[in-house]
Amino acid sequence: MKPITYISREVKSMKNKITIEDIAKDANVSTATVSRYMNTPSIVASETAERIRKSVEKLNYDPERKVPKNATIEEVAQLAKVSKATVSRVLNKSNLVGYKTKNKVLHAIDELNYQPNLIARYLRKQETKLLGIVLPDISNPFYSKVLKGIEEIACSLEYDVVLMNTNYSEERELNSIQTLIERRVEGFCFMCHHLDEEKMEFLEKSGMPYVMISRTVYTNSNIPFVNIDNIRGGYDAASYLISQGHRRIAIITGPGDDECSSVDRFTGYRQALREANIPINPDYLKEGDFTFARAQELAIELLTLDEPPTAIFAVSDETAIGAIRGAISLDYRVPEDLSIFGFDDLEMAQFYNPTISTIAQPMEDMGRKAAQILINIVEKKPVEQIQLVLPHEVIVRESTSICKR
Amino acid sequence: MKPITYISREVKSMKNKITIEDIAKDANVSTATVSRYMNTPSIVASETAERIRKSVEKLNYDPERKVPKNATIEEVAQLAKVSKATVSRVLNKSNLVGYKTKNKVLHAIDELNYQPNLIARYLRKQETKLLGIVLPDISNPFYSKVLKGIEEIACSLEYDVVLMNTNYSEERELNSIQTLIERRVEGFCFMCHHLDEEKMEFLEKSGMPYVMISRTVYTNSNIPFVNIDNIRGGYDAASYLISQGHRRIAIITGPGDDECSSVDRFTGYRQALREANIPINPDYLKEGDFTFARAQELAIELLTLDEPPTAIFAVSDETAIGAIRGAISLDYRVPEDLSIFGFDDLEMAQFYNPTISTIAQPMEDMGRKAAQILINIVEKKPVEQIQLVLPHEVIVRESTSICKR
DNA sequence: CTGAAAGCGCTAACAT
């Protein structure tokens, strides 16, 4: 018979030692305060600190055990007088453990206030139940809505998410990916500006599952994404304006061609105008950057043209709001003098004054769908479709009207 | 001399084996596609899949090595012909490693495309460089702004954040804390509704550092928090309205007393009215829930009173916007017929129509300060102040004016 | 300056 080796580590019994609670009682403060004092003395009020210090001295408290160290599975095993394996079985709800044994273990877990160490478990199991989310700006309502959808599905499927906010920086995008890989997340959701095909290749080679959100990959049918049809969205927006009799229709786009959603919406706009035989007036094409402030400036530029537009298609609701502010500052009335059409249907679109006509994107649902696809890939479950184009909706509200001229 | 044991595990040389790239070449697709096919065949277009399948068969590709397994430190060590310890030293920028050795290691790392496994490192070092964030709704602009501030500091100090969205559910709040503890995050930021003193005690006992945001703990000077002075904020808002000649000032609060920010703002409102000798009219006290829709309803209730208020103090900007919409629906003009004062200074407050007078909270800064305090506690650095009350600001815009009656 | 060996806390294959 082999010697039992798992009693090698000594479990310090707390029973006959001075505990934090004794100190608390003696110094007449909460255990919380004592614990805090032990960890970071500087944050406890000086008079309180002094009292605690004296009690510690008086009771000869062993300063070794500062942080209430988490119990390990081994300690639970010892207390329950079983092996680590059995404790592990109880933890993982294996049914091949006897009723009485299980109870002993449960009691020990309770007594020691044992919290399994997921780091250790994950190292052993080679999984992390962690998803990485990379996005440019969490305070942008579009991204935060999508994130909410992702989180909802992830959480329901027992995954947690670690969030990387890149501030639109390409460098931080790259660093985030690197960190996430090193943390061994099981997959990524990307909402990126700077992620080009080359970097996607890099990702593919790393073998890490990922899905892009709010981005359409036209060139490779095997890269998963979730998006709406932005070309069609832009087309629908412009078409609606045309249907209301507008012919002098300006557009305020997003910056450059970094953000392909904006480019696609612009494409749709051009298409609608072409079909209606409306020539594109270059003066009516303004490049914004999705901010209120810039859109406001651009609207003013548009409205001070010799022949100002009667309608503006703003490629985001923020842009639309900026444009409305610009129009108002020139004493234009919206929609009487100028129609403005937005994009996204952020919550504020229906509460703005005037309420904003817009193309509704299913933002939370995009997040949900993306998370679902990602997790299916991670778990090697069948995925019916990895490139998802969700439906959008034309929402007509107060900011647009029939063209009076 | 002891035998060298670290050559025990065999490193599969990729040189003389059929690789994914050979398949790719043969099937005339990208390596990405092949890799994807290997992991989740169902997501590759069927014709492509068929071609790959044939190539795999033809080249007799070893299907064992599906996912490009990450190299381990041991493999790096073997390739560089040094010990794991030395590789580890290079990784951790220890300066007691020779120049030539270091170079060998660096090359091996490069060649194997080695990515350190942080799970293993963290298990060994007993740290995770992870912060847990618990908040009720990430799509609420207030929380997302705070989160952005947290993330900024965390990132700059080499921490990552895992996000828990509780949807205002007490159960999910508790579960989140549990999960976060098991994941061994090094500290929490809480923005909670249901976290009462009892649960704080529980947390304290767990020894886990944490800081509350947007919540003032009046009863215990040792629990860290970052907030503004909401009583004073409410007082300032109401006082401003009074200074403009208003005496019939209604308030739309948050729900119940769960959210103490709202309660505090209400307290400040009462205080300001008392000082101005304005009796509180119970008809003017409406309990909202921070949503646009509810605020809109309540504003309508207020304005259809026999003696409607001339001003409404809404305890959040969303509430203010809802109230404005309600007023407009009754053909009230804001601010000519009714002044409306908000709270928070969300970005949209300065772009709403009319722009909204409000109390500005330094949201991102609250996040930054909280993260900084938390990390200082985690790293046992001195913390000058653990209970921080940040300054707010009265911002006067278009939604308020002098009382005409 | 470098290597050997001992674990971090857990799970899982293999015994019994």
Added chain:
DNA sequence: ATGTTAGCGCTTTCAG
């Protein structure tokens, strides 16, 4: 039904 053992991939003494 339960125990033993061997790692997961890394860092860190301790030797030399």
